[in-house]
């Protein structure tokens with residue numbers, strides 16, 4: 001699987017063509033109050049910093065996705081699917097495209113039939129972990145520690161504690177918002193997803209509508225104990241507050257290769273600050289934002305860490321966090337490194 005670019009979508013709110021924004025809003029008009037021109041996007045992420053989207057729309061059904069596809073085609077604006085925003089950093093200057101949210105009322109169902117579990121794209125992974133354990137199944141306990149959605153997890157191949165989505169996903173349904181695709185829904189098997197470490201074949205034009213997992217019968221009490229252990233481990237080893245989990249992916253190599261956290265810590269970056277952003281003193285691969293902080297400070301600190309790790313270890317780190325609305329090349333705004 002090829003490396004994903006660090007900046008996923010580089011168009012800022014200021015760069016959005018007003019005519020294109022009008023065309024998108026016109027195409028989405030049947031959705032009424034579920035569409036907002038200039039809607040707040042940053043606060044919808046776990047970083048809780050960053051700006052607005054040119055158009056923010058919430059889809060309540062697959063039929064609504066057809067309108068979103070029409071809006072994308074009419075305006076040629078880029079579309080960003082937003083799950084629980086736990087792996088996104090939106091620039092202070094916002095995002096000049098259509099940010100699409102999935103409403104849990106339409107995309108939040110979980111059905112369990114023997115050991116087959118179907119979950120909507122908007123279902124929270126921790127909820128799915130607990131529900132499947134309560135149903136006497138095993139395989140998704142690890143997901144209790146990942147504060148994302150099923151859709152975001154399927155795209156990112158989220159994982160932890162020795163497992164990941166690819167381990168138990170059977171297939172998912174994907175709506176294609178691409179030109180002339182009209183939100184056509186297709187079923188993708190796990191091989192179609194071409195899973196790698198935190199990567200998949202799901203692209204920007206794809207919306208994971210729902211997913212089906214094949215789990216195994218398990219012991220309910222043992223599953224609940226595992227969940228308690230994972231939650232305890234996370235509290236002990238990871239900071240709370242405003243962040244998006246691990247900033248950088250671990251460099252490729254054997255499992256024994258040095259983790260991004262170790263590389264950052266031994267490059268002397270733990271606890272480093274840049275304006276309102278700080279490398280967590282608890283876990284060096286987490287960058288925290290202060291309350292009321294700036295996404296551009298977080299981005300600048302990411303770059304500072306990357307430069308230091310490269311200087312000390314000769315290894316280039318790549319972000320796991322998806323960067324939205326930033327220029328492809330980071331600007332340190334003239335501040336001294």
Ligand SMILES: Cc1cc2nc3c(=O)[nH]c(=O)nc-3n(C[C@H](O)[C@H](O)[C@H](O)COP(=O)(O)OP(=O)(O)OC[C@H]3O[C@@H](n4cnc5c(N)ncnc54)[C@H](O)[C@@H]3O)c2cc1C
Pocket residue numbers: 008046080081082083084085086087088102121122145146147148149150151152153154155156157158159160202206207208209238243244245246322
């Ligand atoms: C405290 C903390 C701990 C974390 N720990 C882990 C961990 O242990 N393991 C791990 O893997 N991750 C971890 N993460 C990161 C994050 O939770 C995962 O990457 C998660 O899968 C992101 O899901 P999301 O719904 O929040 O996606 P978002 O952050 O909203 O989006 C992430 C990407 O997925 C895309 N996307 C979102 N929803 C859909 C959809 N329905 N269809 C298509 N594309 C979609 C977005 O466009 C974007 O490219 C952690 C984050 C935090 C804040």
